[in-house]
Amino acid sequence: MHVKVEQVSVNGTPCPGAEITRRRLFTRISWAAAGAIGAMAGIPVLGFVLAPLVRPAPSRWRPVGSVDTFPIGQTVKVDFSDPSPLPWSGITARTAAWLRRVGENEFIAFSINCRHLGCPVRWVEGAKLFMCPCHGGVYYEDGSVAAGPPPEPLARYAVRVNAGQVEIETSPIPLTTFKS
């Protein structure tokens, strides 16, 4: 819809052919009413749909086990829960990380998501490699790319030792984004 500002008169003299006719007025009223209805109904719906997307993601430190349960040099899968699961999330509220104890108090927590398209990588202990089942991405034990299509090394979670417990800070699924 486009509305031109019509000049009905210049200095009291009517401009021929430029006056607002009754039909044109009715047309505009109808369009304006339709637009207002659309906005009134649409804004709350769009707001409801989009609000969760602009809300900052909360993060939590999740304990995944006491330090002494992880042998040094081993890479093991640990499970923990999302920062704010919905009551009906069930098992989908859970997520996992590959945790490696590097030193006495030093841990690395790798994201399970392949940096190619997000499939879950598995740790192959014998080969000391992470392998992705989808398109054959392979990573070394430090998360760097060994083979296949991944453009970036495995993402890492923040991890700390707190009161004898290993804790992982939840974070979003790592997204490989556009780079020109």
Next chain:
Amino acid sequence: MFKSTLTAAWRFIEDRTGASQVVGPMLKHIVPANARWWYVFGSATLSCFIMQVLTGIGLALAYIPSGGEAFQSLQYITQQAPLGSVLRGMHFFGASAMVLLAAMHMAQVYLHATYKYPREMNWMSGVVLLLFTLAMGFTGQLLRWDANGVWSAVVGAEQAARAPLVGPFIAHAILAGDNIGGATLTRFYVLHVFIFPAFIIAGVVVHMGLILRNGVSEMPKPGQPVVPATYKRDYEARLQKTGVPFWPTSIWRDAVFSLAVVAAIIVCAIVFGPPVLDKPPDPTTLNVNPAPDWYFLFYFAILSMLPANLETWVILGGPLVVILGLLALPLLSNKGERAPSRRPWAVATVVVAVTALVVLTVYGAQSPWSPQFGARPLAEQVPTSTGADGPGARVFFDKGCIYCHDIAGDGGHRGPDLTRVGDRLSADQLILRINNGGHNMPAFAGRITHDELAALVAFLKSRRSGTPSGQPGRSDLALTLPPAERR
């Protein structure tokens, strides 16, 4: 008595609504007499869609679109609900048939150049319908909400994330947050059950309205090109002479073909059953092999073969170019010959496209680029007398070599087949390759001990031709590394 009451009731309805005046001309519109069996694919696609709506409504009565419970509700539908397995099977095979028939319809319309004047928008609306059909396929696979469904959502989000600027936003919209969770499934449920079907129904109305407006095309005749200036007049004149009413002279073929299609779908649903549910949708279960349903296997294959530096461009640009190309086709060429015999490039295009899709689909089904995690130790495959139970074969399995390399018919196909590698490579070359990797192979230096390497090389050297299953020679088993390689 009963009959006269019915007649009276019909007269009342007819008088007050004019129903037959609306529907009658639509049904009895004149179509070319030579529009025969070639033209049944479109109506069969519609029949499939109607069946998808009916079976979908049935499934929706028991399906619970909740991240935590969808899987159990599907297990209930499949295993306990009366006829539930058949219903799921019909919905799956109906979807497959719909994709297949839509593609066949499109190929037929393209080969016969029906998209030319004045039916450009018939084609364009059909392209949009095809896209929504594929979108229904993807979201439907996801609603299975097993492990495969969960990872399909992640893969979908990751692809969207590659878009410049808006990528991460779209990815979060797809996942309904930062992660897979309770809200993710509901997104796809709403798209699959409300939004996409609404667009498909609207698209079908437009598509069919355009058929009525522009008429069913005649079979193409060589030497009878489309001339926009005179086409409508000529078409009407020919129709006046030789046309037949759609109902019932033409429609019976559509009805018979649709019957065959629906019967085939039901037979498949009963005989093969619905797709087996994968593991539960637990994001901490990592031993999964996500793969799309068959109609996206070609794309799965493309994504695995792309060089990394092209990937983002293809993920984003590929579908865009194909979609825009298809939409633009009737605008670029809307007049001239329609007959396939006068349009060899069109025939070639269809042949190449179909061949490429079939090859890529088969390739995608085999997915040779994926590590073969299911491979068993070689000693279980090859007779133990061949050295397959020796320490080298053990290393070959333990180090995961077998996930990517085939020996005597077992193992992955990402890397070269090593059944006869002893013929091709010397011990030194083998050691170099294993230590340094290269050509998409990880470097194993530092993750294999000296003894393991020696055993592995000895085993690989013993894989030779002339010895069935790579019977080793004695000297090979005794092979040790040259001193220079000792570390």
